[in-house]
Amino acid sequence: MDSLSKLDEVKTTPWSGGREPWSIEYGKVMMWFFLVSDAFTFSSFLIYYGAQKFAQPTWIDADKIFQSIPGIADHGQPLVFVGIMTFILIMSSVTMVLAVEAGHRNSKKEVVKWMIWTILGGMAFVGCQALEWTHLHHIGFWFGTNPATGLTDPAAISAALQPYFTHDISYTAALQFSNLFFTITGFHGFHVTVGIILNIIILCMVLNNTFEKRGSYLMIEKVGLYWHFVDLVWVFVFTFFYLI
Amino acid sequence: MANHDHTLDSHDAHAHGEGMGVKRIWQVFGILLAITAVEFLVALGFVHHWHIVVKGPALYAFYVVLTLIKAYYIVAFFMHLKFEKKSFIICCSIVFIFIIYFIVLMLIEGGYLLNHLQEHPVYPNK
Numbered sequence: 001m002d003s004l005s006k007l008d009e010v011k012t013t014p015w016s017g018g019r020e021p022w023s024i025e026y027g028k029v030m031m032w033f034f035l036v037s038d039a040f041t042f043s044s045f046l047i048y049y050g051a052q053k054f055a056q057p058t059w060i061d062a063d064k065i066f067q068s069i070p071g072i073a074d075h076g077q078p079l080v081f082v083g084i085m086t087f088i089l090i091m092s093s094v095t096m097v098l099a100v101e102a103g104h105r106n107s108k109k110e111v112v113k114w115m116i117w118t119i120l121g122g123m124a125f126v127g128c129q130a131l132e133w134t135h136l137h138h139i140g141f142w143f144g145t146n147p148a149t150g151l152t153d154p155a156a157i158s159a160a161l162q163p164y165f166t167h168d169i170s171y172t173a174a175l176q177f178s179n180l181f182f183t184i185t186g187f188h189g190f191h192v193t194v195g196i197i198l199n200i201i202i203l204c205m206v207l208n209n210t211f212e213k214r215g216s217y218l219m220i221e222k223v224g225l226y227w228h229f230v231d232l233v234w235v236f237v238f239t240f241f242y243l244i
Numbered sequence: 245m246a247n248h249d250h251t252l253d254s255h256d257a258h259a260h261g262e263g264m265g266v267k268r269i270w271q272v273f274g275i276l277l278a279i280t281a282v283e284f285l286v287a288l289g290f291v292h293h294w295h296i297v298v299k300g301p302a303l304y305a306f307y308v309v310l311t312l313i314k315a316y317y318i319v320a321f322f323m324h325l326k327f328e329k330k331s332f333i334i335c336c337s338i339v340f341i342f343i344i345y346f347i348v349l350m351l352i353e354g355g356y357l358l359n360h361l362q363e364h365p366v367y368p369n370k
Contacts, residue, residue: 054354
């Protein structure tokens with residue numbers, strides 16, 4: 001009779017309504033949920049790669065198929081070019097965090113500077129990936145194709161694939177490797193490209209003072225999350241295709 | 245109106261910016277760079293050039309562990325997850341138990357298929 005009814009009490013527990021449960025803005029929570037789901041998609045691709053590798057009696061030797069540096073060396077230099085690619089992407093992740101940090105201080109000029117570096121880093125990475133694809137295509141690997149595709153004589157097949165294997169030679173293994181490499185790195189490269197486009201759009205918005213007027217650079221954080229996810233996926237792709 | 249205010253003021257000023265200042269950012273970059281450098285030192289040097297380490301499950305486990313450490317630093321610091329509410333961290337990470345289950349399942353499956361399936365002939369390498 002005297003006190004407030006339960007319905008009129010002001011509730012302040014995290015899940016009592018009228019506020020974000022985790023004190024994270026809605027769009028940011030949704031970006032996280034999207035990234036978790038995308039992580040599942042990439043995981044399933046990479047797990048399939050692992051399952052195939054475990055199911056084949058032999059596999060392509062990464063050190064033998066990835067041993068060129070475009071414009072510098074045609075062979076004999078495994079891991080150098082992919083090392084450069086990995087470094088570029090990690091750097092662009094750092095510049096992205098610096099852009100977010102500048103956004104926290106509402107420093108428009110610095111946000112612009114770091115966003116430009118991030119975009120350039122992303123473009124450099126995609127360019128490098130394109131070079132890697134071109135080189136592999138040049139030596140005979142592509143979707144559904146390996147250097148021995150179209151050959152019928154076992155000796156010829158063996159000879160065509162021999163440079164890329166250390167142990168026994170398998171047409172199936174070469175084909176699986178080729179398909180999985182282009183599919184997975186293609187899917188990742190597609191994500192990087194989308195990220196670059198998003199970053200360019202956000203950069204334009206920054207330059208147009210959209211976030212100055214809004215009073216918050218929170219959007220930089222959100223596209224930043226996406227960009228770091230792209231870097232994270234690359235860390236795994238690099239490990240499974242080039243190291244293991 | 246109330247929701248709009250939430251969007252603006254509760255996220256920039258409070259604890260968010262703290263913990264990831266410019267110095268910290270470069271520190272984490274340094275850690276990531278160092279781990280990557282170790283990976284390359286082992287892969288290019290120890291394994292490929294000097295033949296000190298042989299490719300095998302131990303080496304692969306080493307790579308995977310380093311990769312997971314890098315993943316932790318990227319997610320916790322660059323993506324700021326470490327500084328969010330604990331229930332949110334749990335929300336986003338517990339689901340990966342399913343991924344771990346799936347990894348183990350598919351690798352065992354692959355091993356089974358290896359013993360029971362061979363479609364194209366395998367040619368000896370000289």
